Amino acid sequence: MRTELIDPVATEGRPGAPDHRFARWPVLSITGLVAALHLAFSASGQHWIDEVYMLAAGRFHLDWGFADQPPLVPLLAAAMDLLAPGSLLVLRLPAVLATAAAVVVTALIARELGADRRAQVLASGAAATGLWVSTVGHWLTPYTVEPLLWLLITLVLVRWIRLHRAGRDDDRLLLLLGVVVGITVQAKFQVLLLCAVLLAGVALFGPRALLRRPALWGGAGIALLIALPTLLWQAFHGWPQLAMGAVVAGESSLLSGGRAGTAASQLVYAGLAGLFLLSYGLWRLLRSAELRSYRFFGIAFVFLYVFFVATAGRPYYLIGLYGIAMAAGAVGLQRRREAVRARGRTPRLSWTAWPAYALSIALAGSSIVASGGLTSLFGAMNDQRIIAETISTYRQLPAQQRSDLGLVVENYISAATIEVGARGTEVPPVHSPHRGYGYFGPPAEHVDSVLYVGKDPSRLREHFAEVRLVREATTSYWLCTGREGPWSSIWPELRFL
Known part of the structure; x- marks a missing residue:
């Protein structure tokens, strides 16, 4: 792995490097605040209902797979409980780290798309104040870990495409992509649908050069090898995971208000600032010539949104694709700002972002506080x-x-x-x-x-x-x-x- 994958600042000025420096201190400050808040709420309360199931499955029944999920999160729960038996704070550390890391990865995606420091801060701030992630970000569950993994898949793909457009095909990224996909399969199986939709989008809308890279299919082999144990477990037990779709749909009315509730929640969960950036960014992914090479992400977002509504899926299934849309939205605001300044004017409406973000922060903070009440009402203990x-x-x-x-x-x-x-x-x-x-x-x-x-x-x-x-x-x-x-x-x- 090259240094540029580890230290975004070090690539400044190199051929094929991003246009702007990584907004290290602002983004890491936001990340640290997110981690601190979720860590503070991790030590008290009760196990969340899915959290206690992860702990029991991993601590007493650890296997290569489970009927309703892959084994990664139960394995994490077992490891944390072995380190500090009975400690909620230690048990939830992986969830807090995943939630905080998602903020950084969203900023990095924005940077790969051309975001300057200000746009990176806007993207990371939106990622930090999503309502869903604010509520569940300190519970150790598959749907807390999965968004980060989808964001990493997005980051690796976006980076490969940007380098390809600059004339540098770093196919090691495609092998890394296979590793991340394989690990993600061990967390939740929805990533298999994501990969299928992304591949179809690339085939239809480009960049088709990606499909001609042998490393992409080598990465697919790596992903299959990593995922093989849990896939074999499912095969040997009659693929019970396939039957979970009907179970999820049957619970939809109670848990998310049916298809209408899923449709609304998939957007509301982004938070106030996030919903604006997501909506604007999705429009730019689908229409902007600048982002044409990334259009397949917008297509994937729309398809999966409709698919999860039609099948009455869980509203949080789409959280992992918020990052690319928010990043595109932040870059879009930057382009508008640059265009205004190019005409010798001062942007008039840029000040409105900060009150909106202040309200978004207040809503996110309320969600974190409310999460303690949810464990009291619906907690496992x-x-x-x-x-x-x-x-x-x-x-x-x-x-x-x-x-x-x-x-x-x-x-x-x-x-x-x-x-x-x-x-x-x-x-x-x-x-x-x-x-x-x-x-x-x-x-x-x-x-x-x-x-x-x-x-x-x-x-x-x-x-x-x-x-x-x-x-x-x-x-x-x-x-x-x-x-x-x-x-x-x-x-x-x-x-x-």
């Missing part, structure tokens, strides 16, 4: 009640009955909550037929009775001679005895996504 109730319910059962008793939990969030919270106690291994837990396996064959944690035990009644309620608290607790049939045949019938 609500007052530790479900953990304490499960432990006490188990202890109240006769000792002879506990010797061959299993613990089965209705849904994966409650299962992860109990498994993480009850570790170190005498509670037996936690099982659940739901989502990824269903693929962690059933209880041991010697387990003839189970304590079922959940409201609806109807599916277990078909496989146990007796199912009776033993406690009604935060949730219901049922004792299921007289197992009828082996777990190897029962579990596939119970398992669901």
